[in-house]
Amino acid sequence: xxxxxxxxxxxxxxxxxxxxxxxxxxxxxxxxxxxxxxxxxxxxxxxxxxxxxxxxxxxxxxxxxxxxxxxxxxxxxxxxxxxxxxxxxxxxxxxxxxxxxxxxxxxxxxxxxxxxxxxxxxxxxxxxxxxxxxxxxxxxxxxxxxxxxxxxxxxxxxxxxxxxxxxxxxxxxxxxxxxxxxxxxxxxxxxxxxxxxxxxxxxxxxxxxxxxxxxxxxxxxxxxxxxxxxxxxxxxxxxxxxxxxxxxxxxxxxxxxxxxxxxxxxxxxxxxxxxxxxxxxxxxxxxxxxxxxxxxxxxxxxxxxxxxxxxxxxxxxxxxxxxxxx
Amino acid sequence: xxxxxxxxxxxxxxxxxxxxxxxxxxxxxxxxxxxxxxxxxxxxxxxxxxxxxxxxxxxxxxxxxxxxxxxxxxxxxxxxxxxxxxxxxxxxxxxxxxxxxxxxxxxxxxxxxxxxxxxxxxxxxxxxxxxxxxxxxxxxxxxxxxxxxxxxxxxxxxxxxxxxxxxxxxxxxxxxxxxxxxxxxxxxxxxxxxxxxxxxxxxxxxxxxxxxxxxxxxxxxxxxxxxxxxxxxxxxxxxxxxxxxxxxxxxxxxxxxxxxxxxxxxxxxxxxxxxxxxxxxxxxxxxxxxxxxxxxxxxxxxxxxxxxxxxxxxxxxxxxxxxxxxxxxxxxxxxxxxxxxxxxxxxxxxxxxxxxxxxxxxxxxxxxxxxxxxxxxxxxxxxxxxxxxxxxxxxxxxxxxxxxxxxxxxxxxxxxxxxxxxxxxxxxxxxxxxxxxxxxxxxxxxxxxxxxxxxxxxxxxxxxxxxxxxxxxxxxxxxxxxxxxxxxxxxxxxxxxxxxxxxxxxxxxxxxxxxxxxxxxxxx
Numbered sequence: 001x002x003x004x005x006x007x008x009x010x011x012x013x014x015x016x017x018x019x020x021x022x023x024x025x026x027x028x029x030x031x032x033x034x035x036x037x038x039x040x041x042x043x044x045x046x047x048x049x050x051x052x053x054x055x056x057x058x059x060x061x062x063x064x065x066x067x068x069x070x071x072x073x074x075x076x077x078x079x080x081x082x083x084x085x086x087x088x089x090x091x092x093x094x095x096x097x098x099x100x101x102x103x104x105x106x107x108x109x110x111x112x113x114x115x116x117x118x119x120x121x122x123x124x125x126x127x128x129x130x131x132x133x134x135x136x137x138x139x140x141x142x143x144x145x146x147x148x149x150x151x152x153x154x155x156x157x158x159x160x161x162x163x164x165x166x167x168x169x170x171x172x173x174x175x176x177x178x179x180x181x182x183x184x185x186x187x188x189x190x191x192x193x194x195x196x197x198x199x200x201x202x203x204x205x206x207x208x209x210x211x212x213x214x215x216x217x218x219x220x221x222x223x224x225x226x227x228x229x230x231x232x233x234x235x236x237x238x239x240x241x242x243x244x245x246x247x248x249x250x251x252x253x254x255x256x257x258x259x260x261x262x263x264x265x266x267x268x269x270x271x272x273x274x275x276x277x278x279x280x281x282x283x284x285x286x287x288x289x290x291x292x293x294x295x296x297x298x299x300x301x302x303x304x305x306x307x308x309x310x311x312x313x314x315x316x317x318x319x320x321x322x323x324x325x326x
Numbered sequence: 327x328x329x330x331x332x333x334x335x336x337x338x339x340x341x342x343x344x345x346x347x348x349x350x351x352x353x354x355x356x357x358x359x360x361x362x363x364x365x366x367x368x369x370x371x372x373x374x375x376x377x378x379x380x381x382x383x384x385x386x387x388x389x390x391x392x393x394x395x396x397x398x399x400x401x402x403x404x405x406x407x408x409x410x411x412x413x414x415x416x417x418x419x420x421x422x423x424x425x426x427x428x429x430x431x432x433x434x435x436x437x438x439x440x441x442x443x444x445x446x447x448x449x450x451x452x453x454x455x456x457x458x459x460x461x462x463x464x465x466x467x468x469x470x471x472x473x474x475x476x477x478x479x480x481x482x483x484x485x486x487x488x489x490x491x492x493x494x495x496x497x498x499x500x501x502x503x504x505x506x507x508x509x510x511x512x513x514x515x516x517x518x519x520x521x522x523x524x525x526x527x528x529x530x531x532x533x534x535x536x537x538x539x540x541x542x543x544x545x546x547x548x549x550x551x552x553x554x555x556x557x558x559x560x561x562x563x564x565x566x567x568x569x570x571x572x573x574x575x576x577x578x579x580x581x582x583x584x585x586x587x588x589x590x591x592x593x594x595x596x597x598x599x600x601x602x603x604x605x606x607x608x609x610x611x612x613x614x615x616x617x618x619x620x621x622x623x624x625x626x627x628x629x630x631x632x633x634x635x636x637x638x639x640x641x642x643x644x645x646x647x648x649x650x651x652x653x654x655x656x657x658x659x660x661x662x663x664x665x666x667x668x669x670x671x672x673x674x675x676x677x678x679x680x681x682x683x684x685x686x687x688x689x690x691x692x693x694x695x696x697x698x699x700x701x702x703x704x705x706x707x708x709x710x711x712x713x714x715x716x717x718x719x720x721x722x723x724x725x726x727x728x729x730x731x732x733x734x735x736x737x738x739x740x741x742x743x744x745x746x747x748x749x750x751x752x753x754x755x756x757x758x759x760x761x762x763x764x765x766x767x768x769x770x771x772x773x774x775x776x777x778x779x780x781x782x783x784x785x786x787x788x789x790x791x792x793x794x795x796x797x798x799x800x801x802x803x804x805x806x807x808x809x810x811x812x813x814x815x816x817x818x819x820x821x822x823x824x825x826x827x828x829x830x831x832x833x834x835x836x837x838x839x840x841x842x843x844x845x846x847x848x849x850x
Binding site: 278 | 415417422424426427430431437438439440445823
């Protein structure tokens, strides 16, 4: 891959353009948008958590349009079967013969929005594992490759827990980021109402195509990171392990499980993308800290004591970050 | 570990001003640290000075501070900022790990490394070295101010120990002056001492110079007194050795002459009574004998031969003078009378020399040394009275500090009713009153100054005219073990010094005859 200096320098400009286009349809939520883009440019899947009506689906659809990617939405329900999302072999009859033909499910697109993923049964949820982890789908003994680039953006509602099936730890770990979608501010709400209650003339335009996304991904992978910064990131990961004797007090006190090595990979890859987005050609400590929350919040599991005290994962992550020297 | 960066790289050039500034700041910080430590150290020293007299406090503060400062500077040099430190400092000021990454990628030439490096250089160009700021910790500044105030308070507070320290330094100054005086005046006196040979002058000058050098190193009066005593002993020993050689040579030459063979034998036997008898015999022969011309001539020849073979100085001059006089002897009454007087003087000189073990006494020099020793003792007394006796060379049982002698000497008319005699190191006992009979109820420690203190009480003076000798054995004095010193070893020195004192008009008029009579009485 021949990458030029101009391409590297043009990365942040491209991102600005993408964010600008998304901003035409999504009011506020800049942080969410940026984190989703970081995950996409890192080649990772995203779990969006937020109450209904915050524009999660709209965001994903807009991203699909701006990135000129094929977008499919799956509404997860308890009766959703794996074949409903992966596709299945159906009998096709024509004049000559009858044969089985594979009918691709909604997973066969570039961006898959798995809406309310925690409402589906574990069986259906696990059907996503192969797609998310390997980028392939196996039906009837035949493995089929999913289109590239491929992203799964799942959403879940933190309020309604009745009749839901919480995602198992193994599946959570496959998500690159877990992004919390906050309620918009009053100003943002005004602007949302202004745009969505009248006929809108603003339409997000395509900025880049799938191949360019792949190129940006590869470009971001090569951004240099200093040993000291990488060491900082890894010390942060190790500090989340309750069994680590050198871990800060908060870890041992409130965490049941810490981050896996995949968490460390996520941290570094996301930090590289963020550095480029910031127009910088090296990873900084700030990049690590900025991506620590979405990268780790679904990889750290609080114990009973933390839950009893009403602590959130983010506050534990904050304390761990504060305890680590650069 | 510091990364090796080529000196000629653009990155290095761009970083140099920042490194210089970081180094300067590090040095300033170490200086502030050194200042804090020095102030703590001074506080401790001044606090200690309140507990006991810290004589060398200035030196301790000066050298201790220098050591702390030098250590801090050495550490600052050893731990001066390297490139990584500079990179961290700059990255912490908004460069967001650009520098440290660029340093790591210094040897890389791929497009990412080049782009990152160019970006870093661009940022460095637009960054002032002043972003690396001087930052002395607030706590340290507070400590410096607090310690400075504490030192001022400690300095202003009256410290009773300062007085002792000041006295000590006055003592040191006094001892140094003493050393200079000994060096200067001693040489002059030696040069004027006609009774000494050139060799003796040279040796005594050397001893005095050595003493002056040692005194300059002395830190206490006690030490100075000991050194002076030691030099006095060394001079005495040397002079005794020389005089012994003279006496031995005199006796051997006199023995070879018929006229003086028996006198030579008496001298060799160190028998003063026999010497007196032999000279009395010669006197009678000259006075009464019919062949007095021959006797005078033979005696002149023998004495001339003896003088020719003797070492310079001391007895030689007297013997030479005697030989010359006898060579011109005529049998008239006046000459006989003169010859008898000369013989009497020779008798005294011989007895004196033999009695004192052959001391050709450089009186002025010994007087100078004794004077210096007395000054040192006086200074020690003054210091002791202020320091509660800690620096006192000795103490008296009667409440007075005394300069005792090795031998307390009591004698008829000269023995005074003294309560605190003061004597020279050689054992001169000097009573406060003269001519009265009595006894001392308390006498200063009779020991060599600087030694272990001893108290001697009830030394009885002997009021008889015969001049009976009391000998007191003292141990532990400076200059080695001091045993009993026979009367005949010291009386010559006493007599000579007394006569010298008379020459210097050191005694009031009217007392001169008493002194002369006293020593004359001793000879009888």
